[in-house]
Amino acid sequence: MxxxxxxxxxxxxxxxxxxxxxxxxxxxxxxxxxxxxxxxxxxxxxxxxxxxxxxxxxxxxxxxxxxxxxxxxxxxxxxxxxxxxxxxxxxxxxxxxxxxxxxxxxxxxxxxxxxxxxxxxxxxxxxxxxxxxxxxxxxxxxxxxxxxxxxxxxxxxxxxxxxxxxxxxxxxxxxxxxxxxxxxxxxxxxxxxxxxxxxxxxxxxxxxxxxxxxxxxxxxxxxxxxxxxxxxxxxxxxxxxxxxxxxxxxxxxxxxxxxxxxxxxxxxxxxxxxxxxxxxxxxxxxxxxxxxxxxxxxxxxxxAQGFHAPRPPASAYEPIWCAWGYERQFSLDYVRATLPKVQELGFKWAVLDDGWQRRTGDWVPDRAKFPAGDADMKALVDDIHARGQKARLWIAPLAVAPGSDELHDHTDMLLLDADGAPQAITWWNSFYLCPAYEKTQAHIAALMKKVIGEWGFDGVKIDGQHLNGVAPCYNPAHRHARPEDSVEHLADFYRVFHDAAHAIKPDAVVEVCPCGTAYAFHNMRYIDQAPASDPLSSWQVRHKGKTLKALMGASSAYAGDHVELSDGGRDFASAVGVGAVISTKFTWPVDPKPKDSFLLTPEHEQAWRHWVEVYNAHRLAEGRYRGELYDIAFDKPEAHVVEKDGVLHYAFYAERWSGPVALRGLQPGRSYRIVDYANGNREVGRIAPGHDAIALRFEHAALLRAEPLDA
Structure with missing residues (x-):
C-alpha cells in the first residue's frame, strides 16, 4: 500500500x-x-x-x-x-x-x-x-x-x-x-x-x-x-x-x-x-x-467543468447609491435633487430602481414620471454621466403583471404548471415567464439593447427572488423535451442577458439580486456583481459575504447591499470588513414618506462620508478574502480577513469584546504594527516575531491592518 x-x-x-x-x-x-x-x-x-x-x-x-x-x-x-x-x-x-x-x-x-x-x-x-x-x-x-x-x-x-x-x-x-x-x-x-x-x-x-x-x-x-x-x-x-x-x-x-x-x-x-x-x-x-x-x-x-464566474469590470467595485430609498413613488425631481449629494459623498453609481416602468413586464418609461418617454430616460442618464458617475437600471425579467401589454400580446411566454395555470410571483402580483423559451430569451436580449444601447445605462440591476429558480414548465407552446427544461436552462436565460449587455458595453455591470434567496450556483457564470440580496441583519451581510467569496471567487465583486438594511441602518463596518462594496439608498434633501424615511441627516452624512473615505482608501472588495483562516461559528470574536497588496486586513465582530485575539496568517519571523484603519490608522499594538496575539477592547467591530515593520 x-x-x-x-x-x-x-x-x-x-x-x-x-x-x-x-x-x-x-x-x-x-x-x-x-x-x-x-x-x-x-x-x-x-x-x-x-x-x-x-x-x-x-x-x-x-x-x-x-x-x-x-x-x-x-x-x-x-x-x-x-x-x-x-x-x-x-x-x-x-x-x-x-x-x-x-x-x-x-x-x-x-x-x-x-x-x-x-x-x-x-x-x-x-x-x-x-x-x-x-x-x-x-x-x-x-x-x-x-x-x-x-x-x-x-x-x-x-x-x-x-x-x-x-x-x-x-x-x-x-x-x-x-x-x-x-x-x-x-x-x-x-x-x-x-x-x-x-x-x-x-x-x-x-x-x-x-x-x-x-x-x-x-x-x-x-x-x-x-x-x-x-x-x-x-x-x-x-x-x-x-x-x-x-x-x-x-x-x-x-x-x-x-x-x-x-x-x-x-x-x-x-x-x-x-x-x-x-x-x-x-x-x-x-x-x-x-x-x-x-x-x-x-x-x-x-x-473544471467550465463553470467560472466572470471577472468583474473595474467599476463593479465602486460605491453605489440607489434611488430605492424613495421606493416606487419616486419622481425625477427627487432623484435629480439627490444626485449632487451622491456625487459629493463619493458614490460612483446611481441606480434607478423599481417604479420607472409602466407595469411589471412593460419595460417602457411610465409617462407619469417620464413625460417625454425615452427622451427623459436618456436625459437622466446624461445628467448622471455629467457628474462623473455611472448609471444602472433596475429590471425584474421573467415577471409579467396582469393587465400589461406584455401579457396580453405574449401569453405564449408564460410558464405553466401541469394543470395549465401560471406560476405566481408574489411581490409584484405577477406571473412567471419561461426562461427556456426562445421567445422569452429574445425579449430580454432586446431589452438589454434598449437599456444599454439606446438609453445609455452602464449596467443593470436584475432583481427578484423569482429569478433564482423556476418550476417545471408544461406550456405546450414551448415544446419542451421535459418539463424540467425550464429548471435546467434558467442559466441560459442569464447568459442571454449577460452576453447582450456586454456585447453593447464590454464593461457593463450586470448585478443580480435574488432578494433573500440562496444564490443558485449554476447562474453565477453570468453575474458580475452579487449583493447581500436584502439582508435581514449585519450577520447576514457578513456570512453571505463569506459564502459568495467562496462560490464566486475570493476577489469577486460582492456588495453589502443598502447599509440601511444592516443593524441600526448604518453598519458599514460589516460590509467593509468582509471585503464588500458599500451601498446606500439615502434620500436627500427631503424624504416624502411619512414613515420609514431614509433621509440623510447631518449626523448620517458625517458617518456616510467617513465610510466612503475608508472604503476608497483601502478598496478591500478588490482584495483576496481569506475565509480559511477563521471559523465563523466557533472562533470568538467572529473574524474575517482580506489580503490586499500583500497586507492582511482583519475584521472582528462582537457585541462587546475585551481580551486577546489571534491574528492568523501572519508570516513567521516578522514584526508587525497593528493599526485601526477605520479610525485614522491609530496604532493599537505591535506583534513580535513568533507571536500572533493582541489584546483588544471594542464594541461591535474592530477593523485592523497588520503592517510589516521589516518590509
Whole structure:
C-alpha cells in the first residue's frame, strides 16, 4: 500500500488483509465477506457486507470514525399497482413504501481512473437486494484533493416485472455527537426559503431542514446544491456536481445529539426489467474549520467543468447609491435633487430602481414620471454621466403583471404548471415567464439593447427572488423535451442577458439580486456583481459575504447591499470588513414618506462620508478574502480577513469584546504594527516575531491592518 494513495483493501478482523477483489468477495480465510475500504491521507470510506458505509477521518497517525455503518445508498419502492386516475385528475398515491437499504455485496473491483476533476483511484462495488434490485456504487478518491470522494450510484431492476420507485438516497449518514461542551454542530445550506433565513445556522434541538433545490414557495427556489455540517475542528460537506440544476434535496436534521445529512431525489419513476436509475455525481468532503474551504473546493471542481464566474469590470467595485430609498413613488425631481449629494459623498453609481416602468413586464418609461418617454430616460442618464458617475437600471425579467401589454400580446411566454395555470410571483402580483423559451430569451436580449444601447445605462440591476429558480414548465407552446427544461436552462436565460449587455458595453455591470434567496450556483457564470440580496441583519451581510467569496471567487465583486438594511441602518463596518462594496439608498434633501424615511441627516452624512473615505482608501472588495483562516461559528470574536497588496486586513465582530485575539496568517519571523484603519490608522499594538496575539477592547467591530515593520 502506498503512503499517498491506499489501495482497496479488505479489513479482516484481527489481521491485516491482502488485496482481495473478486466475485463472492470472501475474506482471505474463505469466510463470509468482510469490510472493504478506500482511503487517502485524510478520508476513509468503509463498506460492510450489506453495503452500508462508514466515514472516518485520518488525523495525527490515527483514524477516528465520524459515522456508524449507515444505509447510505437506498431506494424507496412503491408496492402494488398505481391508482387509476379519477375524473378530476390523478388520484393520490397511497401505496405502501418499501425502503430497500440492504444490498448483499457480490462484487468489487478497483482501478486507476481519469476524471474531469483529475486522476484518482476508484472502487466499484455491486450488491443485490432481496427485492429484485442491483446497486452499483463507484467511489473515486482524487489524487490532488485528499478528503474528497466522488460517488456515482446506479440502481437496476433485475426482476421480471416493472416496478415503481418513489425516491432514492445517496451518501446518507448520521454524524456522531460532538464532544461534550464543544458547542455542538453548525450548518451551511444552499437552499432558498420564503422566510429568507440565515444560510449559516447552529444545529439546535429540533432542527430539520429539507433543503430542496426546487421551489420551496411559489417564487422562492433554487440554490447551491451543497450542505455542510461542522463541529469544532471537523466538518463534512455533501453535494452534487451535475452541470445543470437538479430537483433534489440535501436534508439536514438534528437527531438527539447527532446530525443526519444526505442527498435525496423524490420523483416517481417506473423501472422496466433491466432499466436503471442513475443518480447525479455526488461528492463528500472532509475538512477542517467552517464551510468556506468546502464551498471554495466545490467552485474549483465546477470550474473544471467550465463553470467560472466572470471577472468583474473595474467599476463593479465602486460605491453605489440607489434611488430605492424613495421606493416606487419616486419622481425625477427627487432623484435629480439627490444626485449632487451622491456625487459629493463619493458614490460612483446611481441606480434607478423599481417604479420607472409602466407595469411589471412593460419595460417602457411610465409617462407619469417620464413625460417625454425615452427622451427623459436618456436625459437622466446624461445628467448622471455629467457628474462623473455611472448609471444602472433596475429590471425584474421573467415577471409579467396582469393587465400589461406584455401579457396580453405574449401569453405564449408564460410558464405553466401541469394543470395549465401560471406560476405566481408574489411581490409584484405577477406571473412567471419561461426562461427556456426562445421567445422569452429574445425579449430580454432586446431589452438589454434598449437599456444599454439606446438609453445609455452602464449596467443593470436584475432583481427578484423569482429569478433564482423556476418550476417545471408544461406550456405546450414551448415544446419542451421535459418539463424540467425550464429548471435546467434558467442559466441560459442569464447568459442571454449577460452576453447582450456586454456585447453593447464590454464593461457593463450586470448585478443580480435574488432578494433573500440562496444564490443558485449554476447562474453565477453570468453575474458580475452579487449583493447581500436584502439582508435581514449585519450577520447576514457578513456570512453571505463569506459564502459568495467562496462560490464566486475570493476577489469577486460582492456588495453589502443598502447599509440601511444592516443593524441600526448604518453598519458599514460589516460590509467593509468582509471585503464588500458599500451601498446606500439615502434620500436627500427631503424624504416624502411619512414613515420609514431614509433621509440623510447631518449626523448620517458625517458617518456616510467617513465610510466612503475608508472604503476608497483601502478598496478591500478588490482584495483576496481569506475565509480559511477563521471559523465563523466557533472562533470568538467572529473574524474575517482580506489580503490586499500583500497586507492582511482583519475584521472582528462582537457585541462587546475585551481580551486577546489571534491574528492568523501572519508570516513567521516578522514584526508587525497593528493599526485601526477605520479610525485614522491609530496604532493599537505591535506583534513580535513568533507571536500572533493582541489584546483588544471594542464594541461591535474592530477593523485592523497588520503592517510589516521589516518590509
Amino acid at each position: 502506498t503512503t499517498r494513495r491506499a489501495f482497496v483493501q479488505w479489513l479482516a478482523a484481527g489481521a491485516a488483509s491482502p488485496i482481495l477483489v473478486g466475485v463472492g468477495v470472501r475474506d482471505a480465510r474463505g469466510g463470509e465477506p468482510s469490510r472493504v475500504a478506500l482511503r487517502d491521507d485524510r478520508l476513509v470510506i468503509e463498506f460492510d457486507p450489506a453495503m452500508r458505509s462508514r466515514l472516518a477521518v485520518r488525523r495525527g497517525g490515527g483514524t477516528r470514525a465520524l459515522t456508524r455503518f449507515d444505509a447510505s445508498e437506498t431506494l424507496e419502492q412503491l408496492i402494488g399497482p398505481a391508482p387509476a386516475p379519477t375524473s378530476d385528475g390523478p388520484a393520490p398515491d397511497t401505496r405502501p413504501v418499501r425502503t430497500i437499504d440492504r444490498f448483499a455485496l457480490v462484487d468489487a473491483a478497483h482501478a486507476d481512473v481519469s476524471t474531469a476533476f483529475g486522476a484518482g483511484r476508484q472502487l466499484r462495488l455491486v450488491g443485490r437486494s432481496a427485492h429484485g434490485f442491483e446497486k452499483t456504487v463507484r467511489i473515486t478518491l482524487l489524487d490532488a484533493r485528499p478528503g474528497v470522494a466522488l460517488l456515482d450510484t446506479q440502481f437496476r431492476n433485475v426482476g421480471t416485472q416493472p416496478t415503481d420507485v418513489r425516491a432514492w438516497n445517496v451518501a446518507a449518514h448520521r454524524l456522531l455527537p460532538a464532544a461534550a461542551g464543544a458547542g455542538g454542530y453548525w450548518t451551511y445550506s444552499g437552499a432558498s426559503h420564503a422566510d429568507r433565513r440565515d444560510w449559516v445556522q447552529p444545529v439546535k434541538a429540533g432542527f430539520d431542514q429539507r433543503n430542496f433545490m426546487g421551489m420551496n414557495a411559489s417564487d422562492y427556489g433554487g440554490g447551491t446544491p451543497v450542505v455542510d455540517v461542522w463541529r469544532r475542528g471537523q466538518g463534512i460537506a455533501l453535494g452534487h456536481l451535475d452541470i445543470v440544476p437538479r430537483l433534489v434535496s440535501l436534508p439536514v436534521k438534528a437527531v438527539r445529539d447527532e446530525v443526519s445529512l444526505g442527498l435525496r431525489g423524490e420523483q416517481t419513476v417506473t423501472l422496466a426489467p433491466g432499466a436503471t436509475l442513475d443518480t447525479p455525481t455526488a461528492f463528500v468532503m472532509l475538512h477542517d474549520g467552517d464551510y468556506f474551504v468546502a464551498l471554495d473546493t466545490y467552485r474549483q471542481m465546477m470550474g
